[in-house]
Amino acid sequence: MNVITDKLRVEDNKWIGQRTIRPDGADKVTGRASYAADNTMPGMIWGKVLRSPHAHARIRSIDTSKAEALPGVKAVVTAKDIVDFPLETSVLLGIQDMRWMCRNVMAREKALFHGHPVAAVAAINEEVAVAACALIEVDYEVLPHVIEIEDAIRDDAPILHDFARFEGKPSNIAGTMTAKLGDVEAGFAEADVIVERTFRTRPIHQGYIEPQACTVSYSADGRATIWSSSQGQFMVRAMTSLLTGVPQSNIRAIPAEIGGGFGAKTIIYLEPVALLLSKKSGRPVKMVMTREEVMRATGPTSGSFSTVKIGAKRDGTLVAAKGDFYIQAGCLPGGPLRGPVGCAFAPYDIPHVLSVGYDVVSNRSKVAAYRAPGAPLGAYAAESVIDEIAEQLGMDPLELRLKNTARSGTKAAYGATFAKVTFEETIEAIRDHEHYKAPLDRNPRPGVRRGRGVASGFWYNAGGESSAQVNITEDGNVVVTTGHPDVGGSRASIANVTAELLGVDHGRVSVLIGDTASIGYSNLTGGSRVTFASAMVVTQSAEKVIGQLKERAAKIWKIDPEAVHWENGEARPAGPNAGQFPPLTLADLAARASETGGPIGAGVQLNTAGAEPGFATHVVDVEVDVDLGIVRVLRYTAAQDVGRALHPSYVEGQIQGGVVQGIGWALSEEYLYDRQGRLENAGFLDYRMPVCSDVPMIEAVMLEIPNPKHPQGVRGVGEAPIVPPLAAISNAVHDALGTRFYSLPMSPPKVLARLDEA
Amino acid sequence: MTDIRYLAPRTLDEAVAAFAAAQGAARILAGGTDLLVQMRAGVVRPGLIVDIKKIGEMTEIAETPEGGFRIGAAVPGATLAEHPRFGKAWPGVLEAINLIGSKQVQGRASPGGNLCNGSPAGDSVPAMIAAGAVVTIQGPQGRRTIPVEAVPAGPHRTSLAPGEILVSFTLPPRPAGASDAYLRMIPRTEMDIAVVGLGASLTLKDGVVTDARIGLGAVAPTVLLVEEAAKALIGSRLDDAALEAAAAACRAACRPIDDKRGTIAYRTRVAGVLLKRTVAIAAARAQGGN
Numbered sequence A: 001m002n003v004i005t006d007k008l009r010v011e012d013n014k015w016i017g018q019r020t021i022r023p024d025g026a027d028k029v030t031g032r033a034s035y036a037a038d039n040t041m042p043g044m045i046w047g048k049v050l051r052s053p054h055a056h057a058r059i060r061s062i063d064t065s066k067a068e069a070l071p072g073v074k075a076v077v078t079a080k081d082i083v084d085f086p087l088e089t090s091v092l093l094g095i096q097d098m099r100w101m102c103r104n105v106m107a108r109e110k111a112l113f114h115g116h117p118v119a120a121v122a123a124i125n126e127e128v129a130v131a132a133c134a135l136i137e138v139d140y141e142v143l144p145h146v147i148e149i150e151d152a153i154r155d156d157a158p159i160l161h162d163f164a165r166f167e168g169k170p171s172n173i174a175g176t177m178t179a180k181l182g183d184v185e186a187g188f189a190e191a192d193v194i195v196e197r198t199f200r201t202r203p204i205h206q207g208y209i210e211p212q213a214c215t216v217s218y219s220a221d222g223r224a225t226i227w228s229s230s231q232g233q234f235m236v237r238a239m240t241s242l243l244t245g246v247p248q249s250n251i252r253a254i255p256a257e258i259g260g261g262f263g264a265k266t267i268i269y270l271e272p273v274a275l276l277l278s279k280k281s282g283r284p285v286k287m288v289m290t291r292e293e294v295m296r297a298t299g300p301t302s303g304s305f306s307t308v309k310i311g312a313k314r315d316g317t318l319v320a321a322k323g324d325f326y327i328q329a330g331c332l333p334g335g336p337l338r339g340p341v342g343c344a345f346a347p348y349d350i351p352h353v354l355s356v357g358y359d360v361v362s363n364r365s366k367v368a369a370y371r372a373p374g375a376p377l378g379a380y381a382a383e384s385v386i387d388e389i390a391e392q393l394g395m396d397p398l399e400l401r402l403k404n405t406a407r408s409g410t411k412a413a414y415g416a417t418f419a420k421v422t423f424e425e426t427i428e429a430i431r432d433h434e435h436y437k438a439p440l441d442r443n444p445r446p447g448v449r450r451g452r453g454v455a456s457g458f459w460y461n462a463g464g465e466s467s468a469q470v471n472i473t474e475d476g477n478v479v480v481t482t483g484h485p486d487v488g489g490s491r492a493s494i495a496n497v498t499a500e501l502l503g504v505d506h507g508r509v510s511v512l513i514g515d516t517a518s519i520g521y522s523n524l525t526g527g528s529r530v531t532f533a534s535a536m537v538v539t540q541s542a543e544k545v546i547g548q549l550k551e552r553a554a555k556i557w558k559i560d561p562e563a564v565h566w567e568n569g570e571a572r573p574a575g576p577n578a579g580q581f582p583p584l585t586l587a588d589l590a591a592r593a594s595e596t597g598g599p600i601g602a603g604v605q606l607n608t609a610g611a612e613p614g615f616a617t618h619v620v621d622v623e624v625d626v627d628l629g630i631v632r633v634l635r636y637t638a639a640q641d642v643g644r645a646l647h648p649s650y651v652e653g654q655i656q657g658g659v660v661q662g663i664g665w666a667l668s669e670e671y672l673y674d675r676q677g678r679l680e681n682a683g684f685l686d687y688r689m690p691v692c693s694d695v696p697m698i699e700a701v702m703l704e705i706p707n708p709k710h711p712q713g714v715r716g717v718g719e720a721p722i723v724p725p726l727a728a729i730s731n732a733v734h735d736a737l738g739t740r741f742y743s744l745p746m747s748p749p750k751v752l753a754r755l756d757e758a
Numbered sequence B: 001m002t003d004i005r006y007l008a009p010r011t012l013d014e015a016v017a018a019f020a021a022a023q024g025a026a027r028i029l030a031g032g033t034d035l036l037v038q039m040r041a042g043v044v045r046p047g048l049i050v051d052i053k054k055i056g057e058m059t060e061i062a063e064t065p066e067g068g069f070r071i072g073a074a075v076p077g078a079t080l081a082e083h084p085r086f087g088k089a090w091p092g093v094l095e096a097i098n099l100i101g102s103k104q105v106q107g108r109a110s111p112g113g114n115l116c117n118g119s120p121a122g123d124s125v126p127a128m129i130a131a132g133a134v135v136t137i138q139g140p141q142g143r144r145t146i147p148v149e150a151v152p153a154g155p156h157r158t159s160l161a162p163g164e165i166l167v168s169f170t171l172p173p174r175p176a177g178a179s180d181a182y183l184r185m186i187p188r189t190e191m192d193i194a195v196v197g198l199g200a201s202l203t204l205k206d207g208v209v210t211d212a213r214i215g216l217g218a219v220a221p222t223v224l225l226v227e228e229a230a231k232a233l234i235g236s237r238l239d240d241a242a243l244e245a246a247a248a249a250c251r252a253a254c255r256p257i258d259d260k261r262g263t264i265a266y267r268t269r270v271a272g273v274l275l276k277r278t279v280a281i282a283a284a285r286a287q288g289g290n
């Protein structure tokens, strides 16, 4: 469903807003698309990683001599071969600190989790590489380990890092972040109703289908080529450069098609290791993770332990909010504190806010970004408490939210003063939706209870660096190159924009993703930035191309370029005064490009700005089987301000995908560890992501309120939809059962145990 | 990197001879949906694979002269689903077998593999036990038949002697007023492993249960035949007291473990719930519903 609320002049759009065939579609459905593991090269050998069998151990020594002596083994690397970033000095690449990245790709002083890489081998085939890994002798001093947040922050917890200090003492709290507005205690003093609750969530894996994989070829002249799938080939190049010491100019990173990332592929694991193995062996090296390695050793997102306190006046005005968010970082610092700290209360106009995040390390794999990193954790707590306040005040939960929405000019605790806020519209869209008004049969059958819940969410969205090149081919067609891996359909959106701007048939536009040598620097595909940023640079490039086309026509007609119009893919004289000439098409001008000044094409490189934040409000109906404790989602409607849906199918896809991932988070997904700190469910059988039959068709209500700061009105859409589901589902379960859960997932044994208590 | 030999004999005698001669280094391959997964995970490393899918008797569905069915151990679930009469006589056995995996897995997965894999959570096993199936086994010492519940011996162990191959399942003829059902509890709606599975077979005459068998899976080291539950049902009109007694018998039979798939308390509770639900479905089918 599209709701277009503002003047977008959509009636003039021919391609923007159309559900065109995606440029990468045919190859993907016929199996031709080339993913990271599909690359092979002559002379290629295989790399495998030896991983720590201990959750926490000092590495006294590593003896690789037996492995190196095994016939077929071509190279072995350990942490010695990776560039060391000393603990004293932070070296940042984006938000990633190389001190932690160098220790994450290869354990240095200590193995910090079960599965932490300690060495890697390249050999003539995978079997020999695996056999060689088994011959590496690592002398470990096994140390006590700690997995859960509440254990890690106890005074007597085993400490992971000697350098980490909290309140002057050695600690597993590696850092904090605070957002503050007003005086929160004074705020609570004004409140008539105060609700304070503590919440727990478990780490969740992004669950992308494609395991991390790469091939790296290091040549005798010191140049390396990397084929891998990631959320940013420039990140791959820069991080590999930092961790191997090979200059960026000597690395070419070629992006493969990507089989999902959801944030997790904004960092790398294999590429530097494969590069070093290739350098040592003189052969191209391929590495492909198994699913088990992916689950054990690539970042899930954080689990959390949060306390949220909100105070309201009797009339429903929210006066104060306080949040303490303990966020799992995994084994090295860097949990996504910004998500809960900044986003939890951001949708509301609350005068007094204090939000503090704590970065807690423990013996788990280092976390990686996952859609709206950390924001769902904060929203789960805050939106659950808001639901309780509405209940205590006897108010409709949407009315309570409406009464308190941030508006333009509202200052958020994280620092921003909002320009244009479209939160209200999302709440109204749900309030007025048939779903919210539909009567709910609360006891359809014996043993079954149903409930309905709502929740909202916020994500910052982002702009940042992007590059594009738009070239007109000699036969008058269009090739667009951008620097972003296409995870969610960005090529399809760019094709629509380009066809629209140049006034040509969509079928004449090809959209490609350049490698690091063929297109200018482009930041990660992440943070809901790519369609926003790349549509902006493509628009400016296309405008330059149109300028050139007008100049060429002017030259041919011997008139002033100002007197030429570009319309429907043709140059025309601007008016009768400009002269009488038959129009020149793109093909005509391309054919005469050489004689009129040379190739036609233009590129733009920009640090884009103006990405306004995203808001979402969701409503969900659940059904609980009270004898088995199973919660099923019956109906789900998600409303979001999407700016302009350049390609509605992929906007819906983002919303539906975010919701499904939220459903898994709320009901079934969790990392389970045994007493030795080993992950017990490193596979899709026992790590329970929802399957198709677990989820209903999710209705995406796309509110097209154009972002005034973007040429097409685009607003990022990928993150906001995963923010509300945790609380929305929890609120719905409460509505069904009359009892509230303060921890996720609401798995059947947990639900049944609670019902038994009642 | 051990070499694996592969044999696909045409007769059972050849298969038994090769299997027995390999002395434990060999594995039988039916659909391979357990075996290949286990090989890939490095759990088993056979030196010889004996594929039984080329042997006629093992891939046939036959109707016995008495009016029962004999199902070859290697018949895939999808083939059984296509049989015109089997599912009418044994809807519970069929639904249990058809719950295994997905469409793709159904094209291969067999009841013989499900039983011989020895998983306490195998879906077809409780239904086969409830059905009173008898299995035919052939080995170096010849043929023997035993009740299906005598095959599982513990997690991933069976009572089959070295060199023995499971040949077929024989299900008895169905009297009027008889039917069966299978239900499992899984956290997801599909592609999951039973946390509890329960098969019930009932015969009713004028609303009174004249015969009953209950098979209970995933709550003990082996799938169980719960005779106490059947006793509680026989002679009853499936009134609440009888159902509660049967549910209590199922709960009492549970000897589960706490693991990543379910807690002891949860599994035990659910065994009783599934008894009531499965019996209700079987009774409705026996009385002419479906």
Ligand SMILES: Cc1cc2nc3c(=O)[nH]c(=O)nc-3n(C[C@H](O)[C@H](O)[C@H](O)COP(=O)(O)OP(=O)(O)OC[C@H]3O[C@@H](n4cnc5c(N)ncnc54)[C@H](O)[C@@H]3O)c2cc1C
Pocket: B027, B028, B029, B030, B031, B032, B033, B034, B035, B036, B037, B052, B073, B074, B099, B100, B101, B102, B105, B108, B109, B110, B111, B112, B113, B114, B115, B116, B117, B121, B122, B123, B124, B164, B165, B166, B167, B191, B192, B193, B194
């Ligand atoms: C994606 C997926 C989903 C699955 N879902 C389920 C599920 O929902 N429920 C469930 O119960 N199982 C499930 N399984 C497991 C598996 O599919 C079943 O156990 C299936 O019935 C095994 O049958 P098979 O013919 O493939 O056995 P195979 O893998 O060929 O054999 C299994 C074992 O039994 C032995 N064996 C096989 N036949 C004989 C014989 N005739 N005599 C002696 N030994 C023999 C083999 O040597 C092997 O050890 C799933 C598997 C996969 C891959």
